[in-house]
Amino acid sequence: MTPRTGEDEVVDLCRDLIRIDSTNAGDNAGPGERQAAEYVAEKLEEVGLEARILESDDRRSNVIARIEGEDSSRGALLLHGHLDVVPFDAGDWRHHPLSGEIADGCVWGRGAVDMKDMDAMILAVARQWASAGRRPPRDVVLMFTADEEAGGAYGANFLVDNHKELFEGVTEAIGEVGGFSVSLGDRRLYLIEAAEKGMAWMRLRAKGRAGHGSMLNADNAVTELADAVARIGRHEWPVRLTPTVKRLLDELEIGPDEIDRLGPLARMIGAVLRNTANPTMLQGGYKANVIPQSAEAVVDGRFLPGYEEEFFATIDELLGPNVTREFVQHQVALEFAFEGPLVRAMAQALTEEDPDGLAVPYTLSGGTDLKAFSRLGITGYGFAPLKLPADLDFSGMFHGVDERVPVDSLRFGVRVLDRFLALS
Template sequence: MSEHDADPPEVARVAADLIRFDTTNFGGGRSRGEREAAEYVGAYLESLGLHTDYYEPVDRRTNVCARVPGRNRDKPALVLHGHLDVVPAVAEDWSVDPFAGEIRDGILWGRGAVDMKDMDAMILTAVADVLRAGEQPERDIVVTFFADEENGGVEGSALVVRDRPEWFAGATEAISEVGGYSISVGDRRAYLLQVGEKALLWIKLVARGRAGHGSALHPDNAVTALAEAVAALGRTHWPIRLTDTTTQLLAGLADLTGDDAGDPDLLAQRAGAASGFLRSTLRTTTNPTGLTAGYKHNVIPDRAEALIDVRVLPGTEEAALADIRRIVGPAIEIEIVHQDIGLEVPFSGDLVDAMVGELGRHDPGVPVIPYLMGGGTDNKALSSLGISGYGFAPLRLPSDLDFTGMFHGVDERVPVDALEFGRRVLADLIRTY
């Protein structure tokens, strides 16, 4: 048993509390627990002497915000934001109750331990560290927690920036998930700083045929047509296409390994457990995630549908859709269920220097490498207000922990020591930046 099991630090206690709110987002407007989690967060912020605002544009999809006054009101405000919802967890697949917030052997387990109640707790306790010490941040800090991020933010951040833009008045930059964590490249450690996100295309493939008896010879079978299209798309090997960020990523990996950057895939594979995450940033990905067809074993349906999660490099959305239409063929209809922009900001500037500097101060001599995330965050919504977003949830992780593999996976967990590291880094960042 770890010393943290019986008496965990505050950041772990807050993260565990948040995990115990079952904030499962099932998509399609179906969610639970977000209001209660937002009220917990709001009460915590109010206990620090801050004023909180709530916005619930859709019933029980609650967003909460507080502004921490800074010493230098002439500097632009900085947004620290997180989301309180999580993806579903099938309890029988887990080693622990996914909503128990259990701490065992110095590890916090539960849905959201990685995505992203760990960062939510680090934000809250970092702000608390500064305010309880009687200090102020260097600039105004806008602390915001959104609903519905796991459904693209359509009932969360998208509505907040539309209806409550005053929450972010004076802000030009933002920090959230998914970056700042360490990876192991061979026997060396490095930190990934997220400076971009792939664009999002959630599409539905629809195949139509002729209904009939399941025993018949039936060439016009919608399920068969859909299956062929799904297999073709899911097995497509999309070509590598580098951006400024992924070029810098590969150069950083090459420096660490001594390898030539000529084969991006092989170089990314040197990042061990994080290689799958990094390889996905080098190309378009088209992953089938759902199938719907039929209603009885002996009835051939006249319609079959598939959900495809498409992530493309910023600015390549139309070209990717044209390729998808070619791959699935003219008989398959394509519906766009949800679409959102890609982002890419420079790995330079005062905020980047400050984040890199704090990691260097807390973990000296470890390089920081920029990367483009395959998924998306609420930074997409904030960009509509001219706010540049970064992924910086600083975690110093053990080399044998497959951290990136636990996003939306089973047995999410994070070391308590890593949470404490992140709290310290974030607190020092907002003190000085």
């Protein structure tokens, strides 16, 4: 009986992973990643790869495996994916988000693009190589993490802080949110993530004088906080073209004031032309006729590589003298040169599968586990290759309703990753 190839397996692997509820609401109270981790470990061990599960807390499981390469003296390559997904309201979906159903040529479900598709592709390629007795040119570390959707405290950061031995010799990495195609007219571009904005989730707090709601009170904490939140939310941040963004705009042959021409892609590109700060939560008071002595808000801030100092100087000015801030999450911005052997391997693997495609760099407005791995000096890129239909709003799938990935795209991704590993 002919063994199944990675292309044969990847769809079933993706569907199986989607059917495992690994929802992460950020409160450490959900089902956790253990069942998904056990599934991944089992699939690796079936083909003779030793998998290790490490838990940072109850059910917060991470899976690690190391594949010895032909030349272990070279820097090792990390392939990473996270096992958790964001919450969902099943009533809003056409197909249940835990069904892994195949419909309209796609696999549907929470995690289909973020990022159980890439988990499945990594698994499929690793199983294919192991079953065939193939070894990569250099050592490859496979890492499937917990908690990425809530900042990685139970996942990537836990591993970096407590298990540095797992990263021995690792110099480069590939992970999520890159390598997907975007069609612009008769051009098909593959966006490889080469930079990420930094993260500053901030809790704002105002204190005032408590009192009766019917009386005059010039020291109202709600008013102070509301003014600060409004100033931040309405602030128009200046355009700042980082090297990665400038190169992408040059490839697209557009200026920063022309991004509306990019259709759905404009959401992604527009968010990386400048720093951003969006108020997301607001809380204050406990009774209609009581002026509270304090009020709080949360702001989701994202700063471009090289502009962190400018970002916080502006935020502090907008806060005013009577509102303080503290971090809920604070993570670095990243930017890596779009050059060198690893980048050439990604570009070549893509064009060998799609001769009409062109690999270009872009900046991610969000963040990935690469922020944690970069603390060990690891250079990394977003490279989860998918050739997508021109009319699919891919960026809208992330954390969105009716998340899905085309079956053909998953198989394409396996072929590209197979070529990439051989070239890397």
